Amino acid sequence: MNYLVVDSEFNRKNYPTLIGKVLDTPPAYAEVRKFDGKAYYGLFLVNWQYGGYSYIEQDLSKKPELWPRGSADYASPDEVIRIAQKYGIPEISLAGGYWQQLGYKGYGQKVSIPGAQKALYEAREKQWGVAPTIGLPKETEGENTVGARVIKTLATKTINDITYEQMSRIVRRLGRMSKTDRGIPKRVADVLADEIGPQKALQYIDKALAAGQIMAKEYDEMRAALLLPMPRAEIPAPTIRRMAADLAQGQERLRQDFRKLTGQGQAAFRKPFEAVDKDVKKMRKALGL
Numbered sequence: 001m002n003y004l005v006v007d008s009e010f011n012r013k014n015y016p017t018l019i020g021k022v023l024d025t026p027p028a029y030a031e032v033r034k035f036d037g038k039a040y041y042g043l044f045l046v047n048w049q050y051g052g053y054s055y056i057e058q059d060l061s062k063k064p065e066l067w068p069r070g071s072a073d074y075a076s077p078d079e080v081i082r083i084a085q086k087y088g089i090p091e092i093s094l095a096g097g098y099w100q101q102l103g104y105k106g107y108g109q110k111v112s113i114p115g116a117q118k119a120l121y122e123a124r125e126k127q128w129g130v131a132p133t134i135g136l137p138k139e140t141e142g143e144n145t146v147g148a149r150v151i152k153t154l155a156t157k158t159i160n161d162i163t164y165e166q167m168s169r170i171v172r173r174l175g176r177m178s179k180t181d182r183g184i185p186k187r188v189a190d191v192l193a194d195e196i197g198p199q200k201a202l203q204y205i206d207k208a209l210a211a212g213q214i215m216a217k218e219y220d221e222m223r224a225a226l227l228l229p230m231p232r233a234e235i236p237a238p239t240i241r242r243m244a245a246d247l248a249q250g251q252e253r254l255r256q257d258f259r260k261l262t263g264q265g266q267a268a269f270r271k272p273f274e275a276v277d278k279d280v281k282k283m284r285k286a287l288g289l
Contacts, residue, residue, distance in 0.1 A: 002064060003032035004039045004056070007091065009110070020054060022064040033088070040083050042071075044093040044108075045116060048123035051080035051092075077120050078165040084113050085162075085200065092116040102126065117163070146218045147174045147182025150192075153213045162196055162204070170195050185214075185221035198226045 005011060005018040008031045012019070015030050020041045026032050035058065042054040052073040059067050084092055091110040099106035102122050111119060151174050154167045173191050174182060181187045192201035202223065209219045 002035045002058075004035040004041070006031050006033055006089070007041045007043075009091075020056065022056060022058075022067065024064070040087055040089060042093075043080050043084055043089055043091075044095040045077050045080060045099075045120060046095050047098045048077065048120060048127045050074050051077040052095075053080055053083060076165075078163040081113060081116055081120070081163050082166070084116070086197070089113075094119060098123075143179060143182070145179060145183035146185050146214055146222075147177060147188045149213050150174060150188055150208070153208060153211070162200065166196050185218045186225040189222035189225040192222075193226055198229070202226050 002022045002024060003026045005015060005021050005023065005026055007019050011031050015027060018026070018030060022035050022039070023032075038055060038057050040053050040055045043051070044053070045051040050073075052071065052075050054069065054071040057068045057070075080092065083089070091112060092115075094104050094106050094109045094111060094116075097106050099109065099119065102119065104111075104119060151171050154171055170191060173195070174188065177187065177191075189201065189205070192204060196204070205214065205219055205222050205226075208214045209216065214222070
């Protein structure tokens with residue numbers, strides 16, 4: 001098994017020369033992640049227009065120290081942030097002195113992904129007078145489908161934790177769908193999964209439900225569509241906690257209903273309720289609870 005030594009605050013202090021290297025046996029306390037295929041490190045933003053990153057590609061015909069490496073110095077800032085989100089890279093550098101104009105330290109200052117999104121938004125606002133916005137498609141005016149509400153949520157930045165480029169693509173795709181399709185939660189969930197990945201889509205619909213942008217029934221259908229193809233290990237922890245809470249509440253309601261029954265009623269429903277309890281135990285085990 002190969003491990004990539006990640007670019008983190010701990011590694012910068014204790015293992016600065018190992019960052020970006022792939023090792024069979026890394027130091028015991030170094031922060032690493034399993035490496036298979038392609039890995040990115042050293043992500044940075046220069047200004048509202050450019051960013052960059054370094055990467056390493058796996059080549060099993062060679063020793064790890066001979067694997068191809070490369071870098072991009074004029075990448076789109078949205079691409080840099082998207083790579084950080086996809087590969088779980090927690091920090092991005094604000095490179096150079098440009099960022100000092102916006103109140104940041106710059107010159108390699110490390111910020112979180114939300115921090116990088118905020119800095120990029122402020123940079124574009126400074127450059128263009130106003131940060132780019134997304135207009136609501138005319139096709140969705142006065143419409144109350146789940147797709148139209150998702151479009152409104154994205155366009156008005158009520159829940160803004162994805163890139164502008166991703167927002168634009170989602171809004172365009174939902175706007176081009178028929179009104180009937182925009183009213184089908186599964187179709188909307190499929191678009192979200194295509195554009196931002198099922199894990200991020202699950203986090204988004206959690207926030208959308210909490211903000212009152214989608215209804216509970218719509219949330220359940222969208223969550224089911226997103227979870228079905230996902231391996232258990234990739235389901236976000238907040239989603240599992242919510243599923244566990246829903247499971248426990250449903251089981252408790254069934255038990256309360258069972259207690260209200262008397263005599264022959266309890267006898268008739270005892271076996272079905274016992275079967276439900278067994279199913280709940282299996283589901284809890286499948287969720288790792």
